[in-house]
Amino acid sequence: MLQEGSGLSGIRCLVGFASGKGGVGRSTVLVNLGVMLAEKGAKVGLLDADLEDPGLLPLLGIQGRPEIEEGKIFPFEEYGVKALSLDFLLEGSSPSPSELPQEPSFLQEKLQTVAWGELEYLLIELPPGRGTITRLATQAFPFAGIVLVMTPQTSAVPALGRTAELYRGLKIPIVGVIENMSFLLCPYCLKGIEVFGHGLGRMMSLRLKAAHLGEIPIDPGLRLSGERGEVLVALEPRSPIAEVFKQVADNLVERFKKP
Numbered sequence: 001m002l003q004e005g006s007g008l009s010g011i012r013c014l015v016g017f018a019s020g021k022g023g024v025g026r027s028t029v030l031v032n033l034g035v036m037l038a039e040k041g042a043k044v045g046l047l048d049a050d051l052e053d054p055g056l057l058p059l060l061g062i063q064g065r066p067e068i069e070e071g072k073i074f075p076f077e078e079y080g081v082k083a084l085s086l087d088f089l090l091e092g093s094s095p096s097p098s099e100l101p102q103e104p105s106f107l108q109e110k111l112q113t114v115a116w117g118e119l120e121y122l123l124i125e126l127p128p129g130r131g132t133i134t135r136l137a138t139q140a141f142p143f144a145g146i147v148l149v150m151t152p153q154t155s156a157v158p159a160l161g162r163t164a165e166l167y168r169g170l171k172i173p174i175v176g177v178i179e180n181m182s183f184l185l186c187p188y189c190l191k192g193i194e195v196f197g198h199g200l201g202r203m204m205s206l207r208l209k210a211a212h213l214g215e216i217p218i219d220p221g222l223r224l225s226g227e228r229g230e231v232l233v234a235l236e237p238r239s240p241i242a243e244v245f246k247q248v249a250d251n252l253v254e255r256f257k258k259p
């Protein structure tokens with residue numbers, strides 16, 4: 001559990017999901033992985049801290065406003081996970097991340113207003129790159145580790161490397177790398193087509209001395225379900241894509257095993 005007195009003492013592991021650039025599937029991977037962890041019996045919370053492009057709640061079909069009672073914000077609950085966006089915690093503060101108070105205590109206090117209850121994992125979607133919110137969040141939240149999500153294009157590597165450097169510089173462990181959009185299974189010949197290349201996730205994990213958590217194929221169902229606000233691994237729990245997420249979830253759990 002996190003430090004007593006931090007207000008987050010009911011949370012065992014805070015895990016940040018980061019990437020070098022946007023559009024690599026951070027939200028999609030985080031949501032399906034979070035729901036898979038919950039299906040395996042873990043208590044899971046998801047927080048969208050990407051203020052510039054918040055997209056996590058719609059992927060769970062969540063609209064509207066959270067309930068607030070006596071100063072406490074109650075996260076939404078869908079697909080067995082609790083979920084919230086940092087937007088709601090910052091209402092009344094400056095709309096521009098660069099104008100937010102820079103002291104770590106500011107975001108810490110905001111996160112403490114959420115009635116998360118007991119959680120095994122709080123997965124936090126960080127903005128891509130190294131902007132203000134990323135810097136504030138990394139100073140404010142006691143991350144147990146960072147998961148990097150990337151696509152296997154050569155052009156993705158420099159930005160990912162710079163993002164990784166930021167976390168390493170802050171002594172926050174990078175626990176693993178997930179390669180998303182690794183290949184497309186041809187429905188006719190059943191061979192994998194490596195649309196964006198393949199294997200750079202493994203290479204980055206070796207370079208960063210982090211675990212290679214898995215390779216997620218391009219699946220049109222992931223895009224479609226996301227647009228409908230539905231979570232594919234919950235809709236099709238016996239599908240090959242759910243099996244892939246199961247394996248990634250197992251690999252992630254392994255990284256945070258209790259000693």
Ligand code: ADP
Binds near residue numbers: 027028055217
């Ligand atoms: P990010 O959070 O990194 O900006 P998103 O999760 O919003 O990225 O994904 C960007 C787009 O790519 C979305 O339309 C999403 O549905 C799609 N997408 C992400 N991962 C996959 C995948 N493995 N297969 C098919 N589409 C994907």
